[in-house]
Amino acid sequence: MTIGAHRHRDPLTSPWRRAVAAAAVAASVGFSVVLANPSKADPTGSAVTVSGTATRTNLNADGTKATVETDHITMSVGQTTELRGRELIDVSWSGAHPTGALNSQVHSADAAQYEEYPFVLLECRGTGGDGASAVTPETCWTNSYKERFQSSASTAYPPYRLDAAATATEREVRAGAPAFPASCMSRDLAEHWLPLRAQNGDVFYESSATSPLRPCGTLPPEAKAVESGLPSNDTYGVTQTDGTGSTSFEVTSHSENATLGCSSTVPCSLVAVPILGIGCDATTAGADDDDIAACEANGNYAPGSQWQGAGAPSSQTVTGALWWSASNWQNRLVVPLSFAPDDSVCSLSGDQSSSIAIYGSIPLTEATSQWEPAFCTDPKKFTFQHVQRGDDEARNLLQAGNIEAAFSSRAPDAGWNHPVVQAPVAISGFSVSYTIDDAKGQPYQSLRLTPRLIAKLLSESYYAIPAVQDADPAIAKNPQNITYDPEFIALNPGLPKLNVADYASTLLMLSANADTNWALTSYINADPQARAFLDGAPDPWGMRVNPNYLKIALPVTSWPLNDHTQLANDSQNPCYENSPSDYLQLIAHPTEDPDEIVDAVVFGLPNSQTSCYYDDVNVSTLKLTTSGIPQTPGHRFVLGVTSLAEASRYDLHSAALETADGPDTKSQTGGTFATPSNDSLAIAANLARPDDASGTWPVPYTTLKETAAGRQAYPGTMLIYADVPTTGLAPSDAGKLATLLRFAATAGQSPGLDNGELPPGYLPITKANNLGNLEDYTLKAADAVNNQVGFVPAPSGHDPAPTSIPTTSVDAASVVAQPPPAAVSVPKPAAEPVPAGAAPAAQAVAPQPLTTLASQRVQTADISSMLARIFLPVLCGIVLLAAIAAPLTRRPELLREPGLLVSSMFRNPRVSRGRGGR
Structure with missing residues (x-):
């Protein structure tokens, strides 16, 4: 499950858990983990339930009416406001005709x-009523001409021409047809054209003749002429035999679909059309008995049965x-949708020449997409x-x-070559993230992975297909x-074995140099069992690492593809014969685009580049490619590395990651696991220690497993910093960046889905979450950026004494770095055992649904008690250290010894003045 604020309730918000947490906090010294104001970021208040009565009524030959069916339908929509493009909303219904x-x-x-009898769901421009706001079939988006154009070559009276609810115009022989160009070929006996009216006024008429050879129609730019790529x-939702159904519906904004054009200023709706079939007019002149029978048909398939192909045709009159058609459209249910302003408003907000460009960190994108509009639309701020x-x-x-600033999650390997502060x-x-179906065809929701399993996937240690097994004896005995x-299998019971599925042998990840890769491989490298496997030790069942990755040095920001096995030529894949290459690399096929990973998981679209499409004529011009066809629901298996914010926004399942090894035997494997949640991220963040050498707070991967609290910390936790020079910037840009840092440390940590707020998928950096040291540091960093004197505050709070710093960024020969007066104290982690009242570490149990990172109130007993237990000793130690250090601060000559090193944060100051665009 995901971290979406609008989808999951934090277990700690139940009355019993709140009472236990409150008791634990009351016994502590005032430390707690709090995610503020659940109502502010929780759009579940925008859930809507609507009801309606759907009917199908025929007009008999004698002029009497006959009601065929009446259904009382109720539909619930999980979220209707503060929507963003490509967000999934939960839709469920009851009372509909089974499909x-x-x-x-x-x-x-x-x-x-x-x-x-499908339950059709569409996104349409408009919200109902008449006039410009009316929702009509012409303002509803569909992707294929088959959903807007109908023609009949066998009869002039197909069901849609017999619709008793339609107007005479809608029942014409070529209803809705545009003026045809001379080049258009002959017409069928009957046709119905439904134009698509774009938000900008363009009108598209789509038909089967939409081609250069027969230009009888046009496709909107977002439509696809073939059934491949993203759905x-x-x-066309499926209603179960009990009349109920559910699905996740992806809303699109103008950024994804400009033709439809939904936005914060262009209202749209979710429209449900429960298909009951055409209400037929048996009095229609010219229609014969066969035409009327086809119109009045009740379907050729039993509820719940599978389509059997062209040899067993469906009854068109009850299809989606x-x-x-007027008979179906009159039964529609309309739910207005409200979109949040997005960052595209910034392109309309005036002069962009003074905009500050900050490069880096893909995991921060969801947050900055809400922060940017708060700046560009505020005349007191900047873009x-x-x-x-x-x-x-x-x-x-x-x-x-x-460039003038960056977002990233760690310091450069060799440190900065000029004063740069990294502010959290x-x-x-x-x-x-994953989409996996179990042996019963249902979505699997409790995936557990160990660092060794992830290492196996990344190191190309599964042979994937028999041809690789034959070609590469080094991994031939592996699974x-x-x-x-x-x-x-031991960790994830109930999943089927997939035979012809090369995509189950790899983990899709970014090919670019990304800190997410560094964090993932740091997690692998810190695990003794994973490290032993990569160093050549077999697992308990005899599986060994692909020799091409033996003793690989980790961590890395870009995972190498080291296996060069090529297959023997055969006729099974002509594209591969034409362009042979390293086959396991084709399966791994990492991508530079994070959206491709999200799409792969959301839609079950493997990224393996092993598919071959050709026409038997000129195969030499064709190349291996991805399939472009979503996996069949019930038989899906895709794994991909995304950010937690992406997992939240797109409602992706996140695997529980092992936090401490268990017995490593054939009969028992796996230890403790943690899913990303409020508690687990807060624990990890509180265990991160300030490191003055790097100027950051590294996640202590190697020591997390050493305490009970650490074993509950989510090992995928990452701190994201704004990296900003503290010397060399123009005063105006320095002031802007300082303002951004102050915003990020304060208002930007307020959870919610409005512009300027922190969306789900992030843990607010606040004192309420025991993270006041990070908040205070970012505020100190803002002062350092604004002052531009080369001072970089120490994360530990032990700032250096004022120092004369050589610089080439200003005219003066030297400047004096004046540290801010306040130091920030960071408590150290507790040792074992975890105090009474703390949640126990779960031993290899299925992960619980993910909770809201940015909305719920959480009080974590183990962290609270842990910090309370050590706070006084640490405070006493600081006081004692200050007493010892006092003579040295009064007599700095005592410190002037040969070889004294100046902090690397002050070396080689330089001006950085570049800007870039998107």
Whole structure:
């Protein structure tokens, strides 16, 4: 499950858990973990339930009416406000006619044509009523011409021409047809055209003749002429035999679909059309008995049955292809949707020449997408742009002085070459996100992974297909893919073994130099069992690492593809014969685009580049490619590394990661596991120790397992910093960046989905979460950036004494760094045992649903008691140290010894003045 504020209730918000937490806090010395104001970030208040009565009524030949069916339908929509593009909203319904001729791809034109009695869900411009705000079939988005154009070559009276609820115009032989160009070929006996009216006024008429050879129609730019790639959001939902159904519906904004154009200023709606079939007019002149019988048909498939192919056709009159017909459209349910302003408003907010560009950190994107509009729409602020780039690239650009600031999650390996402060602005992390169906075809929701299993996936140690097994004897005795691995099976019972599934042998990740990769491989490297496997030790079942990765040095920001096995030529894959390459690398196929990973997980789209499409004519011009076809629901398996914020926004399941090894034997494997949640991120963040050498708070991967609290910390936790020079910036830009840091430390940590707030997927950096030291540091960093005298405060709070610093960034020969007067104290982690009242470490149990990172109030007893237990000793130690140090501060000559090193944060100051765009 995900961290979305609008989807999951924090277990600590139950009355019993709140009482226990409150008792624990009352016994402590005032420390707690708090995620403020649940109502502010929780859009569940925008959930809507609507009801309506759907009917199908025929007009008999004698002029009497006959009601065929009446259904009382109720539909619930989980969220209707503060929506963002590509957000998934939960939709459920009851009382509908059960669906037959089921199609596995409910977003496809095939489902529209063949499913009988589907529950059709559409995103439409407008909110109801008349005039400009009216919702009509012409303002509803569909992806394929098959959902808007119908023609009949066998009869002039197909069901849609017999619709008793339609007007005479709608029943014409070529209803809605545009003026045809001379080049358009002959017409069928009957046609119905439904135009799509774009938000900008353009009108698209789509038909099967939409091609250069027969230009009888046009496709909108977002539509696809073929059934491949990302599914559209038009949904032909399946109603179960009890009349209920549910699905997740992806809303799109103008950023994804400009033709539809939904935005904070252009209202749209979710429209449900429960298909009951055409109410037929048997008095229609010219229609024969066969035409009337076809119109009045009740379907050829039993409820719940699968479509059997072209040899067993569906009854068109009860299919979703006729959703627009008057008989079906009159039964619609309309739920208005409200979109939050997005960062595209900044492109309309005036002069962009003075905008500040900050490069880096993909995991921060969801936060900055809400922060940017709060700045560009406020006349008292300024415009800044978060330019997504690899973290290494961003740091290198900052080192070279080509940009003014960066977002990243660690310091450069060799340190900064000029004074740069790394101010914490967010806490999030990485997720091993997944879409997996169990042996019963249902979504699996309790995946557990160990560092060794992740290492196996990344090191190309599964042979994936028999041809690789034949070609590479070094891994031939290993499992074919992870579903055959006894370690994986022991941790994840109930999952099927996938035979022809190369995608189950890899983990999709970013190819770019990303700090998410560094964090993931740090997690692997810190685990003794994973490290032993990579160093050549077999696992308890005899599986060994691919020799091409033996003793690989970790961590890394970019995972190398080291296996070069190529397959023997055969006729099974002509594209591969034409362009042979390293096969396991084709399966791994990392991507530079984080959206591709999200799409792969959301839609079950493996990224393996092993598919071959050709026409038997000129295969030499074709290349291996991804399949572009979503996996069939019930048979899906995709793993991908995303950010926690992406997992929250797109409602992705996140794997529970092992936090401490258990017995490593054939009969027992796996230790303790943690899912990303309020508690687990807060614990990890509180255990991070300030490191003055790097100027950051590294997550202590190697020591997390040493305490009970650490074993409950989510190991994918990441701190995200704003990296800003404290010398060399122009005063105006320094002031702007200082303002941004102050915002990020204060108002930017307020959870919510409005502009300027912190969206789900992040843990607020607040004193309420025991993170006041990070908040205070960022405020001190803002002062240092604003002052531009080269001072970089120490994360530990032990700032250096005022120092004369050589500089080339200003005219003066030297400047004096004046540290702010206040130091920040960071408590150390508690030792074992965890105090009474703390939650016990779960021993290899299924992870609980993820909770809201940015909305719920949480009080974590183990952290509270841990900090309370050590606070007084630490305070006493600080006082004692201050007493010892006092003579030295009064007599600085005592410190002037040969070889005294000046902090590396002050060396080689330089001006960095570059800007960049998106």
